[in-house]
Amino acid sequence: MAAFAAGSYRSLPGRGPSPGFRFTLYAILSTAFMFLDQRHGWLEQARYYLSAAAYPLQLAVNSPPAAWRWLEQSFETRAALQAENAALRNREHALELRSQRFEALARENAELRGLRDALPPVADRWIVAEVVNVDLNSLRQRVLIDRGARNGLFKGQAVMDSYGLLGQTMRVGPWSAEVILLTDPEHAVPVQIERTGVRTIAVGTGDSQSLALPYLPANADVMPGDLLVTSGLGGVFPQGYPVARVTEVHHDSVQPLAQIRAQPLAQLDKLHEVMLVWFRADHPAAPIGLAGGGTVDSDLTEGNPAFQPLPAPARAGSAAAARGAAPAALKPSRSGKAKAKLAPSQAASGKTAASARAAGSAKAVGSAKAAGSSKAAGATAAGPSVPGPAPPGSAAPGAHP
Amino acid sequence: MVLSALAGLILSVLPLPEWLAVVRPAFLVLAVLYWSIAAPRAGGLTLGFASGLALDVFRGAVLGQHALALTTITYVAVREHQKIRSKPAFQQSLIVFGALAVYEFILFAIDGWSGHPLTSPLRWIHTVTGALVWPLATAVLERSHSPR
Numbered sequence: 001m002a003a004f005a006a007g008s009y010r011s012l013p014g015r016g017p018s019p020g021f022r023f024t025l026y027a028i029l030s031t032a033f034m035f036l037d038q039r040h041g042w043l044e045q046a047r048y049y050l051s052a053a054a055y056p057l058q059l060a061v062n063s064p065p066a067a068w069r070w071l072e073q074s075f076e077t078r079a080a081l082q083a084e085n086a087a088l089r090n091r092e093h094a095l096e097l098r099s100q101r102f103e104a105l106a107r108e109n110a111e112l113r114g115l116r117d118a119l120p121p122v123a124d125r126w127i128v129a130e131v132v133n134v135d136l137n138s139l140r141q142r143v144l145i146d147r148g149a150r151n152g153l154f155k156g157q158a159v160m161d162s163y164g165l166l167g168q169t170m171r172v173g174p175w176s177a178e179v180i181l182l183t184d185p186e187h188a189v190p191v192q193i194e195r196t197g198v199r200t201i202a203v204g205t206g207d208s209q210s211l212a213l214p215y216l217p218a219n220a221d222v223m224p225g226d227l228l229v230t231s232g233l234g235g236v237f238p239q240g241y242p243v244a245r246v247t248e249v250h251h252d253s254v255q256p257l258a259q260i261r262a263q264p265l266a267q268l269d270k271l272h273e274v275m276l277v278w279f280r281a282d283h284p285a286a287p288i289g290l291a292g293g294g295t296v297d298s299d300l301t302e303g304n305p306a307f308q309p310l311p312a313p314a315r316a317g318s319a320a321a322a323r324g325a326a327p328a329a330l331k332p333s334r335s336g337k338a339k340a341k342l343a344p345s346q347a348a349s350g351k352t353a354a355s356a357r358a359a360g361s362a363k364a365v366g367s368a369k370a371a372g373s374s375k376a377a378g379a380t381a382a383g384p385s386v387p388g389p390a391p392p393g394s395a396a397p398g399a400h401p
Numbered sequence: 402m403v404l405s406a407l408a409g410l411i412l413s414v415l416p417l418p419e420w421l422a423v424v425r426p427a428f429l430v431l432a433v434l435y436w437s438i439a440a441p442r443a444g445g446l447t448l449g450f451a452s453g454l455a456l457d458v459f460r461g462a463v464l465g466q467h468a469l470a471l472t473t474i475t476y477v478a479v480r481e482h483q484k485i486r487s488k489p490a491f492q493q494s495l496i497v498f499g500a501l502a503v504y505e506f507i508l509f510a511i512d513g514w515s516g517h518p519l520t521s522p523l524r525w526i527h528t529v530t531g532a533l534v535w536p537l538a539t540a541v542l543e544r545s546h547s548p549r
Contacts (some may be wrong), residue, residue, distance in 0.1 A: 023472060027469060029450070030472065037465065038463055057414075061414055102406050137462075247543040332451075
């Protein structure tokens, strides 16, 4: 580029390739780049180095706000620090009180599960990373953090703060990584309603204060205030971590699906520090499909065979019967996108109030563990052979035409 | 020229409050457009392509997306630079608006094809603000390169 900028070049009109030729060349080049980047990630390596090259500039852009924050912190008054200290101590007491029974509960849980020893926690280790204040794309919910592959980060790693789930790493450079937040419109996290055990998918809306649950039938048992936890499906997040709280449930008698909004528990609007977590793959609560190594990015575009409906091993008979009863709901041709994958089973369960009731009680029947994916769970529940008792408050009879 | 492109890049990744970030013009694109109109032989398409690649890396987009969009409008600007240069400021702004719209449309189309659709109408706002700050940007950049 500098060569073209040299003054001597300007004085010789007509030298060098014509603009049209150069345009064609660059257009072909960028199209080739896009193709290579999109397919198979052939440019992963190049991107790795490019993000390393971009990082100094990003840090430089970040430095004024960082310096300001540092100044603010170093000139904080004694009173403010003491107040903060007191608040932190209070919080620590509350947490300690809550975790005092943890050992006993872990022990009891191990006994109930028939294990000899209590399991280690599913979170194996974590590191804290700081958010680099750079505007990646104001319309997408992405942030840059100051840890990368040199710190052992990998693509598709869970990112959390002390209140709940934040998102996952999307692109990892040597010293930095790009995180896609829960609320990005392209992000979807498999969740479970903690009160009822109903599983669904929480999709980002692009607004940092709201998640949508677009795949629950209109008569599903959801109430404002319900806690959403990760369901462990999807291969990124382990089971049981808090994600969001339902804020708004809107039933429209014309729509087959309920319109539900939830607010993320993590403090997405004031991000300073985040935690990157490694999970034990052999833990029962570990993300299902962790061994498969599928990442959300490739699954969204190409589909992951590991996430296709599996035959439920423990209740093979009833699952097979259910599948025979509802073959249309399981057509694999619809599985092009991860988001769309849940839709058929949910639609099937929304067809009649009875099957929706059965879907709601999928956990009570005990097929939750056996069913390999939530899709299979929906199919099991939709089967006529499952006599599910209706959970309280679910599906007023005839609520749905 | 390279300096102004770098300044444009920094201005376009500077962290801003959300509402300001939405109306922020694409400074790097404006700088590239300015140079391809004012000195089409100096940077031209190579500057456009390189800046586009830099944007791809910083924005975390599909590699080549911004490069293609920016090369396209740079090509048009380089070809028509004499006509554009002779226009009054208001008409120049209109032309820049059109170029930014084409640029954003190419990004929009590639977003869709590559499976990262972003359909929010807010993404089009910067074409308007870009056209509005164009006279200002040209004044600043003109002062930067010559006492003429």
